[in-house]
Each structure stands twice: as C-alpha cells, then as structure tokens.
Amino acid sequence: MSIILSIETSTPICSVAIHKDAKLMANADLFLEKSHSNSLSPLIEQLLQHCDLKMSDLNAIAVSSGPGSYTGLRIGLSTAKGLCYALDIPLISISSLDSMTEQVINFHHDPSAFYIPMLDARRMEVFYKISDVNLSDIEQMSNLIIEEDSFNKYKEKKIYLFGNGAKKAWDVLTQQSENFILVNHVDPSAKYFGAIAFSKYNKEQFEDLAYFEPNYGKEFYSPKSKKKSFLDLNR
Known part of the structure; x- marks a missing residue:
C-alpha cells in the first residue's frame, strides 16, 4: 500500500491531493494569485486531517517538475523536499x-x-x-x-x-x-498525479533530494532594477 501526497504549484493555482494506491482520497485547489507561500502548508495540514492521516503515514511526496512559474515551482519543491527530508521518504517528480x-x-x-x-x-x-x-x-x-x-x-x-x-x-x-x-478548462492539478505517481513509486523512480531541480521551460530572467544604487550615484 502507498499513500502519496501530491503538490502542484506550477501555475497560480495552489493544488494538493492525497492518493492511496493511485485512488484519490482528497484534493484541494485554491484559485488565488500569489497564494502558494502562505496557503500550501495549511492546505496540506487540512487535507491530512480530512483523511484522518498523520504526516508519518505518508510513503512519498509527488511534486510538479514544471514547466511553469519559477516562484511557484520553487515553493512547491522546497516544501516537498522539506517533508521528504523530515519523514525520510522518497520524492517523485511529475510533469505539469x-x-x-x-x-x-x-x-x-x-x-x-x-x-x-x-x-x-x-x-x-x-x-x-x-x-x-x-x-x-x-x-x-x-x-x-x-x-x-x-x-x-x-x-x-x-x-x-x-x-x-x-x-x-x-x-x-x-x-x-x-x-x-x-x-477548455484544463489546468495542472495534483488531483491527476495519482496514476503517474503510483507507477513511479512502484518502479522506484525517485529524485535525488540534494540535486533535483524543476524544468522551468526557460532560463529564469530577473530584470535589472532601473533605480540608481548608492555606488552609481557617486561615480
């Protein structure tokens, strides 16, 4: 038997789900811009309570590997890695x-x-x-x-x-x-991780917790600020 917590944060939708042997037990999708950092952990806790489960009951964490939002993917992955380290369970990546x-x-x-x-x-x-x-x-x-x-x-x-x-x-x-x-109306959702994550779990297709990074689709670009720094003003 496997109980897998899935996390999908590649878009503005913050999505979590719990599957037991690929069968959906519960899921929650929050359609709220920039909510991932504040909402992801509470959603996970609420879902576990709803399923009458504890963190220690989890056998693996599945997380979106991208492509998608740089910030969203980083938040999802850091949460997933933290749980995997703390619980000593494997990490599974799922393409959005x-x-x-x-x-x-x-x-x-x-x-x-x-x-x-x-x-x-x-x-x-x-x-x-x-x-x-x-x-x-x-x-x-x-x-x-x-x-x-x-x-x-x-x-x-x-x-x-x-x-x-x-x-x-x-x-x-x-x-x-x-x-x-x-x-129409098809968005990435942790609800649909179940079959893919279960197959990877059985085949032990796990990611390296130290080195795994999402596939953002493009190199992350951060525009340079147009504001003058203290050093610029004194040149």
Whole structure:
C-alpha cells in the first residue's frame, strides 16, 4: 500500500491531493494569485486531517517538475523536499504537462489521437509536449512560438489541445486543419498525479533530494532594477 501526497504549484493555482494506491482520497485547489507561500502548508495540514492521516503515514511526496512559474515551482519543491527530508521518504517528480494529459485522457480516450498540453509563455509562445493515449512521448517538452504551420506533420491526426495556452494556438492552427480539437478548462492539478505517481513509486523512480531541480521551460530572467544604487550615484 502507498499513500502519496501530491503538490502542484506550477501555475497560480495552489493544488494538493492525497492518493492511496493511485485512488484519490482528497484534493484541494485554491484559485488565488500569489497564494502558494502562505496557503500550501495549511492546505496540506487540512487535507491530512480530512483523511484522518498523520504526516508519518505518508510513503512519498509527488511534486510538479514544471514547466511553469519559477516562484511557484520553487515553493512547491522546497516544501516537498522539506517533508521528504523530515519523514525520510522518497520524492517523485511529475510533469505539469503529463498531469494535464492524464486529465484529458480520462474524458477523451482515443488510441488514434495525439494530445498536446500547452501552458502560456506570453505572446504567441507556449510550453508544450505531444503524447499518445498511453502518455508515451511523441515530442518531448519544449517551448514554441505558434505559427500556422506548427504541427503541420500531424495535421491528418485528431489532436486535442488544452491548457491556458491552447486557445491562442487553436485560433491559428484550425486554419490548416479541422482535426485540432480545443478542450477548455484544463489546468495542472495534483488531483491527476495519482496514476503517474503510483507507477513511479512502484518502479522506484525517485529524485535525488540534494540535486533535483524543476524544468522551468526557460532560463529564469530577473530584470535589472532601473533605480540608481548608492555606488552609481557617486561615480
């Protein structure tokens, strides 16, 4: 038996869930901007109480590996690592894009289709990957500026587009093929970590607590402040 706590913080949604042998026991999604640092720990405590569990009952922690918000992913990972160290249990990483695909496959199970989750990366750029119905990679995670001929080689197949970057892509891609299908209201959620995390737990596919880092999708960029420092003013 395995009881796994899942944490998803790659978007503004702060999401936690508890699964027992891949079956959902409870989950909570908080749709509140910049809430991760203040809300994540209380959500975890409330969920454990709701399930009548203690921290010591957990067998592993699953956490989003990205892509997504730099700050959100850092908060989720630091919380997950802290729990793993304290409880001496393994860390499991789950792609935000894979969890979204798992969600869509539950409702649109099509062996002949491809699935493309998309997270908005501003303007016409998205983070994406392409999977089949078995979650096998057709294209690994990358970032892409959407153009009319994007995914042109797949246009004869039925393709599901979903995520907060999918609508702008769908508006462009449907000009080349009607086989692109938009699925609305699909966000990364810890609720859909269960099957993936359980499989990785059984295969002992764990992350190194000391060295594991999320895949942000892009190198983090921090703009230089335009304010003059004391040294600048005295040069």
